[in-house]
Amino acid sequence: MATALDTEDTRAMAKSFQSVSDNFGGSLEDPLPFYRERMRETPVMKGDILEELGVPPIFGNAKGRPVYTLFRHADIGAVLRDEDSFTSSLIGEGLGSFMGTFMLTAMDGAYHRRMRALLQPCFMPPVLKEWRESLIEPVIRDEFIGPLVPRGKADLIKDVGLGFPVRVIYAILGFPDDPAGMEVFATMALKILSGPKRDPEEAMRARTEALAASQALHDHVKPLVEKRRAEGSKGNDLIGRLLRTEHEGVTLSDEQVTDFVRMLLPAAAETTTRTFGSLMILLLERPELLARVRADRKLIGKAIDEAVRYEPVATFKAREAARDVEIGGVAIPEGSIVSMVIQTANRDPEVFDDPDTFDIDRRPKPSFGFGYGVHMCIGLFVAKAEIEAAVNAVFDLLPNIRFDPDTPPPRIKGVGLRGPDSVHVVWDVP
Numbered sequence: 001m002a003t004a005l006d007t008e009d010t011r012a013m014a015k016s017f018q019s020v021s022d023n024f025g026g027s028l029e030d031p032l033p034f035y036r037e038r039m040r041e042t043p044v045m046k047g048d049i050l051e052e053l054g055v056p057p058i059f060g061n062a063k064g065r066p067v068y069t070l071f072r073h074a075d076i077g078a079v080l081r082d083e084d085s086f087t088s089s090l091i092g093e094g095l096g097s098f099m100g101t102f103m104l105t106a107m108d109g110a111y112h113r114r115m116r117a118l119l120q121p122c123f124m125p126p127v128l129k130e131w132r133e134s135l136i137e138p139v140i141r142d143e144f145i146g147p148l149v150p151r152g153k154a155d156l157i158k159d160v161g162l163g164f165p166v167r168v169i170y171a172i173l174g175f176p177d178d179p180a181g182m183e184v185f186a187t188m189a190l191k192i193l194s195g196p197k198r199d200p201e202e203a204m205r206a207r208t209e210a211l212a213a214s215q216a217l218h219d220h221v222k223p224l225v226e227k228r229r230a231e232g233s234k235g236n237d238l239i240g241r242l243l244r245t246e247h248e249g250v251t252l253s254d255e256q257v258t259d260f261v262r263m264l265l266p267a268a269a270e271t272t273t274r275t276f277g278s279l280m281i282l283l284l285e286r287p288e289l290l291a292r293v294r295a296d297r298k299l300i301g302k303a304i305d306e307a308v309r310y311e312p313v314a315t316f317k318a319r320e321a322a323r324d325v326e327i328g329g330v331a332i333p334e335g336s337i338v339s340m341v342i343q344t345a346n347r348d349p350e351v352f353d354d355p356d357t358f359d360i361d362r363r364p365k366p367s368f369g370f371g372y373g374v375h376m377c378i379g380l381f382v383a384k385a386e387i388e389a390a391v392n393a394v395f396d397l398l399p400n401i402r403f404d405p406d407t408p409p410p411r412i413k414g415v416g417l418r419g420p421d422s423v424h425v426v427w428d429v430p
């Protein structure tokens with residue numbers, strides 16, 4: 001039976017997903033040992049480790065600013081906490097240059113605080129509870145996992161993980177039920193993510209494509225936003241909430257809502273896909289743990305948190321020094337770029353006991369897989385609700401799920417973005 005997204009557009013989406021993986025994959029499948037060696041020699045390193053590993057930056061650096069790379073949890077936490085000394089506008093010159101001017105991750109200071117205060121209530125747990133029951137759980141169970149049951153085998157990325165985050169966001173937004181529109185929407189978002197490149201010639205070509213995709217996404221969203229405004233901005237979906245939200249007399253214009261929606265997909269879809277894929281691998285590799293989590297579903301939340309620590313999908317953060325600063329005894333001049341390796345911070349033995357063990361029972365401590373400080377992921381609860389719903393549906397509907405013995409074991413890989421390209425599994429058909 002066909003899954004919800006088994007069409008030509010889905011194949012285009014899978015191709016774009018692969019091209020994002022290739023773009024940010026870099027030259028090492030598992031860069032952690034390499035980082036650790038560097039971290040031992042120079043915990044605050046002058047130079048751009050991403051460049052060494054052939055990964056395009058998410059930040060812009062047309063001004064040729066010096067780059068410093070940080071590895072330690074304490075240094076990275078201090079930077080992410082200090083929004084006055086370390087600003088984010090450089091994201092707007094990189095990936096953000098494809099996404100209009102209303103890009104939350106690239107905003108700083110009072111403006112970011114005001115906009116975040118406007119947007120945050122649209123993503124809080126009471127809102128989420130409604131979305132979870134009426135939309136997230138039924139969509140994932142009935143449209144993605146349910147139809148797979150008689151097949152007895154699947155690729156959890158292509159058949160499940162690639163589609164559900166897009167489908168859920170599309171539904172949360174309150175867009176019309178239009179699968180073709182949704183898939184075009186998703187493919188465009190992935191093309192935007194393929195925009196940044198290292199090679200200047202390739203960068204020019206990819207930039208043109210990413211800008212065209214971004215414009216197409218804008219032109220798809222804007223009329224829907226205007227229509228909803230004209231109809232009175234009603235409804236509990238995200239667009240309705242964004243149109244009505246208000247903080248200290250400030251509201252969002254149609255253009256701002258359109259731009260926010262446009263940035264949402266690249267932020268929300270692909271990250272959730274890869275995190276779901278990595279978590280499924282980490283559980284399937286540990287049958288005893290898998291059985292324990294299956295028997296006690298309250299543990300799924302802990303397993304997600306630990307997966308985001310152990311294998312963060314977003315492996316780098318970047319900020320710009322807004323003044324002369326010193327980190328770990330190294331002087332960093334104003335205007336420098338500070339590039340932060342989340343993988344080493346999340347596995348820092350100074351903070352996490354036995355950091356290379358996947359341990360869902362560890363004492364919770366801040367890790368940076370969902371970010372940290374004022375820019376911490378606004379969609380955190382949405383992402384966790386989606387992944388939890390997907391894991392629950394897998395446990396309920398796919399008995400005795402295990403890796404497919406006829407395909408090579410899946411791998412979590414990549415430098416700039418981490419996750420598996422595929423997770424082939426089989427189960428007992430009831």
Ligand code: HEM
Binds near residue numbers: 116
């Ligand atoms: C597992 C899935 C996800 C991961 C790992 C993830 C990760 C992150 C990280 C690391 C940041 C911080 C960026 C920075 O500090 O520069 C961030 C910010 C953000 N995320 Fe997520 N995210 C996920 C899912 C989502 C979802 C589902 C949504 C929306 C529904 C979303 C929307 C956003 C937005 C709008 C920001 C910007 C917040 C700000 O700058 O104030 N993300 N995310």
